[in-house]
Structure formats: C-alpha cells, structure tokens
Amino acid sequence: MIRDFEHFAPKTLKEALTLLDKYKDECKVIAGGQSLLTLMKQGLVSPKYIIDIKHLPGMDYIKYDAKEGLKIGALTTHRAVEKSKVIKDKFPVLSEMESRVATIQTRNWGTIGGDLCHADPAGDPAPVLISLNATLKLASLKGERTIPVEDFTLDYFETALEPGELLAEIQVPVVPPRTGTVYYKFNVIEGDMAIVGIAVSMTLGEGDTTCSDVRIVLGASASKPIRAKQAEQLLRGKKITDALLEKAGQTASEEAEPISDIHASEEYRRELIKVLVKRIAKQALARAK
Amino acid sequence: MKKQLKLTVNGQPYELYVKPKTLLVEVLRNDLGLTGTKRGCNEAACGACTVNLNGMAVRSCSVLALQANGAEVLTVEGLAKGNKLHPLQEAFLDYGAFQCGFCTAGMLMSAKALLNENPKPTKEQIKEGIDGNLCRCTGYNSIIRAITAVVKGEYKEAK
Secondary structure (H helix, E strand, O other): OOOOOEEEOOOOHHHHHHHHHHHHHHEEEEOOOOOHHHHHHOOOOOOOEEEEOOOOOOOOOEEEEOOOEEEEEOOOEHHHHHHOHHHHHHOHHHHHHHOOOOOHHHHHHOEHHHHHHHOOOOOOHHHHHHHOOOEEEEEEOOEEEEEEHHHOEEEOOEEOOOOOOEEEEEEEOOOOOOEEEEEEEEOOOOOOOOOEEEEEEEEEOOOOOEEEEEEEEEEOOOOOOEEOHHHHHHHOOOEOOHHHHHHHHHHHHHHOOOOOOOOOOHHHHHHHHHHHHHHHHHHHHHHHO | OOEEEEEEEOOEEEEEEEOOOOEHHHHHHHHOOOOOOOOOOOOOOOOOOEEEEOOEEEEHHHOEHHHHOOOEEEOHHHOOEOOEOOHHHHHHHHOOOOOOOOOHHHHHHHHHHHHHHOOOOOHHHHHHHOOOOOOOOOOOHHHHHHHHHHHOOOOOOOO
16 A cells, blocks of 8 residues: 655756755655656555655657757656657657567556666666667756666666756767667566566677677676676677677677576576577668668 | 545546545445446456546556546446437447457457557457456457457448
C-alpha cells in the first residue's frame, strides 16, 4: 500500500530544483511513475514528499541538428522516442530499443529520463545510449553539468545524481559515417525486462570487414550496464572474422557479472552473452555498410 | 491533505479532491463509480486497468490521479453512445472475444487507442496493440478476430 505523502507539482524547472534542494533525502521525484509507483506500492520506497515533474514544461522534446546531434528532453515519453521520425531516420536503434521497452501503455506515460534515473540494471535505454556515446545534462540550482551515460549509473538503482540535481537532457552525438548500431533484448515473454541486453556499435575502417572502432555494452549482465572493453579490444582495428567474433563473445561473457535469479541462472546468462555478442556484432557490421 | 483534481471522464467534467497517493484507477472506480475498469494486478503487468488518457492507452493503476489533472479520460463506459454499442463492443460480442470478461474493458480500451493511432492496422500491429493486455481465458485469437472485423469495416460507423 502506498503511504501518504505531500505532493508538489512545480511549474518551472527552477521551482522543481528549489524543492529538491529543500527536501533533499526526504523527497523523491516522480515523472511517469511507471517504475516508482510499483516500488511505492510494494512499500519499498515511502518518501514524505513527492516532486511531480511529469508536466514540467520545456523538458519534453526531440531536437536534431546535423552537427550537434540529437537532444532529447528528459521528460520525453518512451513512445515519443519510439515513434519519432527523425530518430527512426538518424538513430533507428533508439526507436527499435524503445519498441521493446515494457508495453505500449507503459511507454505512453513513462519517460526516458525517468528510466535512466531509476537505474534498473536491466533497463534498455542505458546500454544503447552508452553504445552511442551519449551524454546527460544534469541541472541543479548551482548550474548544469554534463556526464557521459557510461558514468551515470553507479550501481543497482543508484545514479551519479547529487542531491538537488535533476536529469534535464539526453545528448546523442551524430553517428560517425559507416557505423552500425544494433540492440538485442533477450527475454522470454514480450514486455518483460531483459534477461540480458546487448548493444553493439561498430564503425568500419578500410574495406568492408575491418573495424576501426567498436563499443559493446551489456545490459542486465551486472549491477549496472557495462562495456565489455576486453572484448572490444579484440575487435578494434582488426579484420572481423567469425573466429574473432567467437573470441569476443567468449571474452564478453567472462567480463560480465550476471546474477542468478528466477528468470535465468548466471551460467545461462553468460552463455547468452557469448552467443548474442557474436550475433549482434555481426548485425552491427552489416548495418555499418 | 487533499488536492484538487479537475478532469473530464467520458465527456463529463469532474472536480474532485483527492489524497496525493490516489491512483487514477481509484478515482474512476471509487470516486466516480465507473467500475468497468478493473484492477487486475495492481503492478502494471496485466493491462486490465487500461483506459485512454488524451487518446493514449495508459495503465490507470500506475498513473497518479493528480497527473491526470486537465486530461480527457475515456473508459469502457464511454465507448457506447446511449444504447448504441461501439463497433469494437459489437465485434467482441459477435466473435466471442471474452469469457470471464475481466480483461475485456482493458482490451477494448487498448484496441480503441490502437485504432485512434492507426485506423487500418495489420494483424501484426493488432497483436502489438494488445500486447500489454493479458487474457487467461480466450487465447487471444477471438479478440484479434474481433478487432480485425472492425478494421475491415464489418461494423457501421467504423471507429
């Protein structure tokens, strides 16, 4: 049962930040509430004060610039990202990822910023954004700062947000030419959280089979999304062969720290990572052409 | 400490005072007596609580009522026009698209939202459209047939 709380619906970002600064640990921010309300119903989170930013103006937008790249306001719904023409055109992997997040109803009300701040290790947006080298703009009364998505999640449900800070914007740089990014979410029932999630971004070098850069990001494979850096090292600057991808998959599965739970054992998750990293890297390579 | 909530439900404006922790499903069922919307799981998994908020399908068990301030909500009670059932409702009846009926309100509202967005969905798109609604009785096929029949225009006033 949800415990009573005091509810504030600030009308400006400054108002929201002032409230956050005032109540610090005693308050929680709610956007769509698609993650927070479930926790509150289970009694896991019982804040005294709720700062409701769902309708805060000026934070729901998708902007694209050929030089600056993509800028997504933190309060943009998953569904809006999924359906955005410019995202389908320039960053299709984001739309593909969003189409597999939960269900339509959840995507209609839940926000991409809320997802990132909730920091569920099985979340889908974070690994994809990391593979795209995205950054986040955080705002507080003291000003703004930018942090790579890769450094944002610290642990299970824990982010680098300081007290008094709000996530304001997600920034995705323009995709380098000849780069393909693919995300694969493995689950048993559509709508479930990922059992493992694999995002691979590959940039071609000379010819069509040499990789000049690669990012392999594993979701639901540790207490936060992780880059399989050793696996990346095996591929970076090399000619991509099946055998090399096998090794990369094997290495990535060893770099991961998956848990055993009701959905899958640690061994099964490692096996999935081994197989899927190879498969998705191949797809990323094909997409890069 | 209650806060004011003003919203339109099925075309009717309402002004209520609710505790902040109140969920939209509670307002609809308890305050407004619209018990067509069902609270199946309470944890955003089953979709039986689906309503349309500003034309979009949402899980009313997972929307803070105060966030629906100023919104237009459509529930299953709002589908029929007087005595005339909505084409989706007629199709569900004709195609046996319900057994116990518990998921039905949510299914209808997801279907309505789907057709709002895409009046001519393919079978795959219909399946995607009801992806967030669980049914333990029918096996879904009769539901898909019913929606397909509406899309094909088998019912007058298609929409």
